[in-house]
Structure formats: C-alpha cells, structure tokens
Amino acid sequence: MSVRTAFIGAGGIASVHLSNIEASDLGDVVAICDIDPSVAESTAETHAAAAFTDAKALFEEAEFDAVIVSIPPFAHGEAERLAAKHETHLFVEKPLGLDRTPAETIDAAVTEAGVITQVGHMNRYADIVERAVELIDGRQVSLVNGHWYDGVADAAWWRKKAQSGGQVVEQSTHVFDLVRYFAGDVDELHAYGEKQVVGDRIDFEDSVVATMHHETGAVSHVATSCASPRYRTAVDVIGDGFDLQLNFNENRLTGVVNQQDVAYEGNGEKYRNELEAFLTAVSNDERSLVRSPYSDAIKTFEATLDVYEAIADKTPVEAKR
Template identity: 50%
Template sequence: MTVDIAFIGAGGIGSIHLNNIEDVDAANVVAICDVSEDAATTAADRFDATAYTDHEEMLEAESLDALFVAVPPFAHTNQETLAVEHDIDLFVEKPIAVSASTAETVDDAIAAAGVHSQVGHMYRYASVVERAKEILDGRDVALLDGRWLGGVPPSGWWGVKEKSGGQLVEQTAHIFDLVRYFGGEVDDVCAASGKNVVGDEIDFYDTASATMTHENGAVSHVSTSSASPEELIDLHVVGDGVKLHLEFRFEGEDPPRALGRLTGTVDGERIELEDDEDAWKREVEAFVEAVETDDASLLRSPYRDARGTFELTLSVDDALESAVPEAVKQ
C-alpha cells in the first residue's frame, strides 16, 4: 500500500520531516501547504506534489491517508479537526497547542473519529530510550532529573509566550515527556523561575526549575534555560539497581539528526550505548508504517498521551505563576 500524505507547514520541523520522508518507500507526498507560497511551491516541487496556501482548500481537494501538521503552537486552528472529519490519520508536531481547550477539542475529535495519531516526541523512538525503557521495565524508579539548556531560537514567535507557550512548553516538553514515559503520571508540581540574563528577545523567564511527585512515589526534577551559550539536553534516572544517564544532541544539517547516548550502571554492570539512527527519522517511519498496516501499536506517542505531557507543562507554568504546589490535571 502506498500512503498518500500531505503536509501543513514546510519550514522548520516540517522541512526535517519532509527530508526524512523521502527515504520512506511507502510514503507518497501528494500535497504541501504553507502560508508562504514560495515555501509551499519549493517543497512541493521536490515531490511533484500540489502546493497550497490554504489548508481548508487542500483538505477538501485531496484524497489523503495521512497528514503532517507542523505549524507553530499558536497556529493550530482547525487543521486537525478538519482532517479527522475526512478520516485522515494525523501526525502533529509538538507543542500541540498553546491552550488546554484547543488540545482537548482535537483529542476529542480524534477519539470520536477513530483515526491513528502521533505527536512528535521523537525521543521515544531513540534507541537509547528504547534500551532505557527495557532496563526500567518492572523496576521501581526513585528519581528523574532532567535538563534542557540552550539559547534563544531565531524565529520571532518563539520569544513571545502567547505564541510559543514559553521554553517549558515549546522545547523542554521533550524532557517532561521522558519524565512521564519513565516515571509515570505526575500528581503535583512546584516550580520557580527567573530572568537575569536574556533581554528583550523573550517576554518570559530565561530560567525555570520544577520539582514533581509522581503517582507511584517517584520524584522528578526538570531545569530549563535559554540563557546558556552551550546546549545541554539530558536526563538522569535512578531506580532499583540502576543509575542511567541519557544525553541528547543534534548533529548535521539538511536534515539535522536527533541522536543520543546512554551510560550508567545496571545491577552492578556498566553499560554504554550510542544511537546509530536519527530519532526524527524513526518516528516518521513508524507513523507511515502504522498508517500503511493499520497497526496502532507502532505509535509510541498518540495524541491522547501527548496531551498528558502538554497538560503537565501547562501545570508547571501555572506553578511558576502561583509559587505554590499545583495539582496536575489528568
């Protein structure tokens, strides 16, 4: 089966997915939509696809099996709900929205339609995360401690909180997602933030830190900063007989690759594993295969689960404002 696919969003992360999907045999990109006509046309020409600047027109005109929605957080309007009305399977890049109500509306529509869905938490497809998940299966986790440190991305909307959600929602969601993936659901969170380094490039905190208690008794901590001159993305996990350290990095261009490294101790034995394949590529391959074979088990980050990560980041953001522990919406 050939999977007929359209894209909404041809730049940024959309361009990374387009580059990776070229190597997926079952994928047939038939249409690309972008608010920039030049971007849509340039991307469409690569695939001999049809270019659009209006996603409603595209969804009405094309017969699609799957749709990639790769737009900035504030730009999610009716793309997903219109797609599921046409029985189209969805790949939605994170963050899935900037408001809880938008995510709830889309989640309900996906559930009602029964379509497949995947959200771009690519680290769930990293081989080092797969191995860590295998190691932790059946073990009690005591502590998770993660960091996302870096600078301010060049896109103008990223520095505007009502458009991006802030760094917690837009970037560090990847670490919060792994905290849930390994540590289970979160009960409560308390958090603090400050802005001492970055100036007018952003209208929110440049540094934040959150401590969480999980339903199963684990404790987790995540720090984030856009004031760092060097990038650092990692997660420590401590549990019964294990101490793991996951490190993540981006390498190369056109497209860049999302890679990782796992080190630690398991039952007294040292372990070390390097990723040999791009997590972005693996998540795209898995989604196309899930659509092609109608196998939802291949989808490690369905929309409903990803909504849990999104709600967690919003709860952390609320805790930053209130400075008191916040119950996490389930």
C-alpha cells in the same frame, strides 16, 4: 500500502520529515500546504506534489491518507480539527498549541473520528531510550532528573509567550515527556522561574525549575534555561538496581545496571524512526506502534502548562488529568 501523505507547514522540522519520507518506501508526498505561496510551491515542486496555501482547500481538493502538521504553536487548531472532520490520520508536531481547552477539544475529536495520531515526541523513538527501557525492564523508577539548556531561538514568534508558549512548552516539553515516559503521569507539580540574564529579548522566564511527584511514587526534576551559550539536554533515571544517563547531545547511554557498567552508542535516527512507526501504523492499522498518540501527548502538554501556572500562582499544581 504506501501512505499518501500531505504536509501542513513546509518549514523548519517539516524538512526533516520530508527528507525521511522521501527516503522511505512507506509513504508518498502528494500535497504541500504552507501560508507562504513561494514555500508551498517550491517544496511541492521538489516533491512532485500539489501546492496549497489554505488547509481547508487542501482537505477538500486533495486525496491523502495522512497529514503531517508542522506549524508554530500559535497556529495549531484548524488543521487538527480538519483532520478529525475528514477522518484523516494525523501526525502533529509539539507543542499541541498554547491553551488547554482547544487541545482537549481536538483530543476528543480525533478519538471520536477513530484516526491514528502521533505527536512529535521523537525521543521516545531514540535507540538510547529504547535501550534504557530494556535495561530497566519494568523495575521501580525512583528518580528522574532532566534538563534542557540552550540560547534564545532566532524565530521572532518563539520569543513571545503568546505565540510560543514559552521555552518550557515549546522546547523542554521533550524532557517533560521523557520524565513521564519513565516515571509515569504527574499528580503534583511545583515550579519556580525567573528572568535574570536574557533581558527584553524574551517576555518569559529565562530559567525555570520544576519538581514533580508521579502516580507511580517516583519523583522528578526538570531544569530549563535559554540563558545558556550552548545547547545541552540529558535525562538521568535512577531506580531499583540502576542509574542511567541519557545524553541526547552525544546520542549516548551510560550508567550502571545490576553493578554492571553500561555504555551504549545510539545512531541518532529518532526522527526517521517515529515517522516510519506512524506510516506503518497507518498502513497496517497497527496502533500499538505509536508511542506518543495525541491522547497521551496532551498529558505532557498540560504538565508544561502547569509549570507556568505554578510559577504565576506560587503554589503547587495538582495535575488536571
């Protein structure tokens, strides 16, 4: 079955998902919704789809099986609630919003509706991550160390914490998600942050570090900065007989497992892989294909909120979930 798919939000990452769905035989783009009429109409015309500027009208007037929500953090809420109300399968980009309570309400709603959900933590579908999981093969993880370094994003909303959530919530959430993926859920978190370099271009910390203890007994550390003149992100995973580094700039996995060198080159198709997994899950009702359902992604989201809470309070934070 080809999944009839609607889009809410047609800019930014949505263009990647649109290209991937058009290249696949798993889904058909039937409707586009964007608050900018010119964007909605031009994108809809390109994909021979219906155009909307209002999400409520989209759900009431168009017929589709799944919706892909790609909107800024401050705009989350209505689209997800409508998906739950209309029992529509939901793919939603990270972060899940700005606040804990609305996300928890949406989590409960989509769970009650019984819809398939996927959150855009695409690195779970990167082949270098898949290979690392195979090599670790269930052995005890001792330490995960990750970083996300970049400059200040161009979007005006990104520079305001009230609209983006800050860099930890909006960007390095991908690193926090991989830390959880390898080390398990967080039970305690310490964090520090300062703004030393970027100045008034942003209203949140330009450099943050977080140290976590996990329910599995593993410990982890994540460093985040938007003061860097270049983009770099990587995750190290160390444990029983292994030491692996996942370099996401180069789509490369290196390290040692059982005293054997590892060197694996990825193909960089993680966005395509996550979308195809979602569409296949919807088409065949194979929920096990989804690696980042809303009910799991909310734990990553809340961990990133905990980072800023720990910075503000200058005290450790116990995980809320």
